[in-house]
Amino acid sequence: MLWSVIIPVKTTQAAKTRLELAGTDRPQLALAIALDTIAAAARAEAVGEVVVVTSDADVQAGVEQIEGARWVSDPGMGLNGAARAGLERATHDARAAMLGDLPALRSNDLDRALLSATAEERSFVPDVEETGSVFVAWRSPATFEPHFGSGSAEKHAQAGHVRLPIPATNTLRRDVDTVEHLHEAYELGVGPRTAALLNAARARTAA
Template sequence: MWSVVVPVKHSLWAKSRLKNAGDARPFLARAFALDTLESAAACELVREVIVVSDDEILISLLPLGIRVVSDPGAGLNAAIGRGIAASTSPARAALLGDLPALDPIDLCDALRAASAVERAVVADAEETGSTLVTAAPGVRWASAFGAGSLAAHRALGCVELALPRDSSLRRDVDTFDQLDTATSLGLGPRSSLLLDRRGVSREQPPALPLREPSP
């Protein structure tokens, strides 16, 4: 059983490459994170989900059972480290919080494969970044998320897991093209409802103020 740490940047500053979404951008960022967290919690191999964030609105909308750790404000890897330090399971994983199409089965498949190695990494669809990093019981935690993180994680000794290219675990969303692909896989309920209600697109931001979808 795994502890899964999900770092989530405050939505006011998240997803800057979706700036054409206008005022919808922070709502999208939170919806992506909430769908990711809910899917992670639904994976049968996950004992606990820990979100590292200082986004008060996000925290108020979290599904029951998800633990909250405050973000130390020193970057993504420091946030993950804070969450890892609070984890209770000897098998630990860090998962990005922008996987709105995440299927719990895909996460379970990856964690099951990761249990066979000391460290593992899942590449994003572009095969330059990482969406999941793991460490087996007794293995010191290390992560190197950021630009070119796949190569950096390999340098740390992570074994790249051979997941299908269309695995939902590889479909993080930073751009509208990536959002289109994630949408084709099937978005989580919050992200889907938000997009359906307001028609967010790269060409035209929503004309009306948004509200958070109900839990």
């Protein structure tokens, strides 16, 4: 079974406002995180396409360089509205939406979640803190309704989504909203774009 994976991405100017790290430009860091996430998702064997929903020109340009990914315009209706827009434009019956701030994501970890999701009509994966949702999947296109945002793990569970048995060590669960989260992701091993920025920042602050 091949999946369409939808990734909503904010404009880099508006993204990651809590992610001020010495020696880095926040919009550039947000862009790197998003593109590393998209590239990792596109490499997953179970992913037939990645649909990125964004109005950011830099994200759009970056997506065009990633094989297996394409972008559609963000309708400007918030995170869930963006996710729905991507889900409606997907080409595979099996569809998932995931966050775009998973710079440590490994393709095989996403494959494990998608394989597990094939057994459920609706499912989700919470973040490491157990409060938010990083990934939501629908095996049938008629059932999708994302509930991202504050307390989304509980909201998805209450809406009938089954929590998938994905361990906390799985890189899919480490989203990045704060500097502490970013350090944790770095220890797991972030993608090349994020790593280049963080390594350069560390070199500048150490000089």
